[in-house]
Amino acid sequence: MLRTFTRSLLVRNRRPGLVANRWYATAKVAFDVPLETHTDVQKAHEDLAEARTDSAEVVESGSTALKHAYQENTGFGTRPIYLDMQATTPTDPRVLDTMLKFYTGLYGNPHSNTHSYGWETNQEVETARKHIADMINADVKEIIFTSGATESNNTALKGVARFYSKTKKHIITTRTEHKCVLEAARAMKNEGYDVTFLNVNEDGLIDLQELESAIRPDTCLVSVMAVNNEIGVMQPIAEIGALCRKKKVFFHTDAAQAYGKIPLDVNKMNIDLMSISSHKIYGPKGMGAIFVRRRPRVRLEPIISGGGQERGLRSGTLAPSLVAGFGEAARLMKQEFDADSAHVKRLSEKLTNGLLAIEHTSLNGSPDHRYPGCVNVSFAYVEGESLLMALRDIALSSGSACTSASLEPSYVLHALGKDDALAHSSIRFGIGRFTTDEEVEYVIKAITERVEFLRDLSPLWEMVKEGIDLNSIEWSGH
Amino acid sequence: MTSPSRTQVLSLYKQIIRNANGFNNYNFKNYFLRKARTQFRETKDLQDPETIQQAYRTAKQELGVLKRQSVISQMYTFDKQVVERIDSRKHTQNSGR
Numbered sequence: 001m002l003r004t005f006t007r008s009l010l011v012r013n014r015r016p017g018l019v020a021n022r023w024y025a026t027a028k029v030a031f032d033v034p035l036e037t038h039t040d041v042q043k044a045h046e047d048l049a050e051a052r053t054d055s056a057e058v059v060e061s062g063s064t065a066l067k068h069a070y071q072e073n074t075g076f077g078t079r080p081i082y083l084d085m086q087a088t089t090p091t092d093p094r095v096l097d098t099m100l101k102f103y104t105g106l107y108g109n110p111h112s113n114t115h116s117y118g119w120e121t122n123q124e125v126e127t128a129r130k131h132i133a134d135m136i137n138a139d140v141k142e143i144i145f146t147s148g149a150t151e152s153n154n155t156a157l158k159g160v161a162r163f164y165s166k167t168k169k170h171i172i173t174t175r176t177e178h179k180c181v182l183e184a185a186r187a188m189k190n191e192g193y194d195v196t197f198l199n200v201n202e203d204g205l206i207d208l209q210e211l212e213s214a215i216r217p218d219t220c221l222v223s224v225m226a227v228n229n230e231i232g233v234m235q236p237i238a239e240i241g242a243l244c245r246k247k248k249v250f251f252h253t254d255a256a257q258a259y260g261k262i263p264l265d266v267n268k269m270n271i272d273l274m275s276i277s278s279h280k281i282y283g284p285k286g287m288g289a290i291f292v293r294r295r296p297r298v299r300l301e302p303i304i305s306g307g308g309q310e311r312g313l314r315s316g317t318l319a320p321s322l323v324a325g326f327g328e329a330a331r332l333m334k335q336e337f338d339a340d341s342a343h344v345k346r347l348s349e350k351l352t353n354g355l356l357a358i359e360h361t362s363l364n365g366s367p368d369h370r371y372p373g374c375v376n377v378s379f380a381y382v383e384g385e386s387l388l389m390a391l392r393d394i395a396l397s398s399g400s401a402c403t404s405a406s407l408e409p410s411y412v413l414h415a416l417g418k419d420d421a422l423a424h425s426s427i428r429f430g431i432g433r434f435t436t437d438e439e440v441e442y443v444i445k446a447i448t449e450r451v452e453f454l455r456d457l458s459p460l461w462e463m464v465k466e467g468i469d470l471n472s473i474e475w476s477g478h
Numbered sequence: 479m480t481s482p483s484r485t486q487v488l489s490l491y492k493q494i495i496r497n498a499n500g501f502n503n504y505n506f507k508n509y510f511l512r513k514a515r516t517q518f519r520e521t522k523d524l525q526d527p528e529t530i531q532q533a534y535r536t537a538k539q540e541l542g543v544l545k546r547q548s549v550i551s552q553m554y555t556f557d558k559q560v561v562e563r564i565d566s567r568k569h570t571q572n573s574g575r
Contacts, residue, residue, distance in 0.1 A: 077558025082505070093506055093547035339516060393560045434505035438561045
């Protein structure tokens with residue numbers, strides 16, 4: 001009696017659990033459930049747009065001018081167009097495909113040479129190194145992996161200067177360099193070195209004669225960037241290289257924006273050191289390289305001391321996934337060079353023509369010596385930051401990403417001799433492999449409309465329309 | 479290995495286009511569609527069987543990458559771009575309209 005009672009109790013207890021399990025299992029194989037991730041808020045946006053159009057009375061949300069400047073297009077997506085390719089580029093799916101296997105199986109340390117896990121990753125690292133070297137016609141042994149172009153620039157400037165510090169105490173660079181080169185040069189100034197900052201002309205190009213006269217017997221390094229990150233101006237690298245070789249001075253170039261995008265040959269151009277960045281060529285972030293010439297040998301003091309990896313110039317275990325992604329990105333840059341160049345050039349011409357058709361606009365930097373993927377345009381009588389605020393549907397920048405947090409005008413445009421007002425009203429457009437015709441057309445239309453809108457608000461613009469020369473006005477209070 | 483037949487090449491092209499269309503990301507989708515078109519147009523007049531085989535092999539490998547990456551692109555989705563028209567039927571199919 002007692003026994004049957006317990007058994008029935010047991011059965012009764014077990015049943016609900018069993019049913020619950022069954023229910024769970026059937027839910028798990030429901031295939032028609034749409035796959036949604038936390039980032040998929042498209043539906044919410046659509047519902048919002050629908051609710052807005054359905055409501056009879058339109059609620060005025062705020063009164064600032066910028067809100068009127070921005071128009072919402074219903075029936076279209078909400079994610080902005082990415083036109084800031086100088087800041088960074090999207091990771092190519094083919095690069096990601098190469099990188100994934102390093103997170104799933106190939107986890108060996110490339111410096112472990114006692115087992116096959118190390119050998120297989122080491123082999124992949126060397127393949128990547130080959131791809132990176134091939135792009136600039138360098139030898140595989142001349143490529144040193146670093147954490148990015150900033151580290152490469154620091155290694156070049158500080159390393160070379162410190163190694164030859166007993167006899168040579170002078171560095172030459174330009175005013176339009178990237179912040180990391182300028183800051184590294186300033187740090188060397190504190191260590192007792194002499195630094196010459198070369199001026200540029202209104203096109204953004206340096207004067208070769210000025211460079212030649214600046215080279216002294218105790219000059220150890222000349223550092224000139226290949227393509228400027230803000231205005232896209234290409235410096236005459238081959239001529240500078242020939243001059244430095246003649247004067248027996250080492251020549252470093254910051255090619256973060258140039259590598260893979262313009263033809264570079266370290267041997268023909270006599271480049272001794274070159275900084276390269278991975279995330280500017282559709283590769284992963286946090287990866288870069290420095291080219292250090294072996295013949296004639298460039299010697300430098302490493303910034304990071306350690307196990308002596310990378311010829312002792314950059315100790316620390318490599319990240320094989322990033323290295324392989326970087327390598328694949330470089331291989332693709334070489335493979336797609338002609339197709340990409342033609343595509344970028346075509347879109348760039350379209351964008352430049354469209355934007356310069358707006359009155360009182362000007363292209364910054366040399367129109368001939370430039371990388372077409374970077375277009376920097378000044379819109380007179382418009383505040384650059386307000387234009388950017390009105391352009392929430394386009395991801396743009398008014399200058400380099402490092403300085404966009406502060407409202408100070410670009411020092412690069414200052415070096416070109418532009419005044420504060422023009423420097424404030426300039427915007428940089430970056431075009432890349434993944435930019436489409438449709439996007440460029442949208443951008444031209446949006447910018448034209450909103451520049452016109454913002455100018456209509458501006459009293460200055462009214463005065464310009466009336467033909468008053470703004471420079472002739474005596475502003476009170478000055 | 480013999481040269482790929484006309485049907486094989488056409489089927490490969492069709493598969494590449496289909497997989498490129500599978501990308502959720504607007505820019506990647508358009509890039510791979512553009513690349514497939516120009517690539518096949520450029521290799522259309524190849525005569526040397528060796529180069530034809532080479533081009534076929536490369537395209538086949540690239541198809542593998544596209545297959546994997548278009549699936550990944552569908553797993554991690556983001557909002558549509560401002561130039562992309564939202565197909566309202568796709569999103570409202572469950573709401574009974």
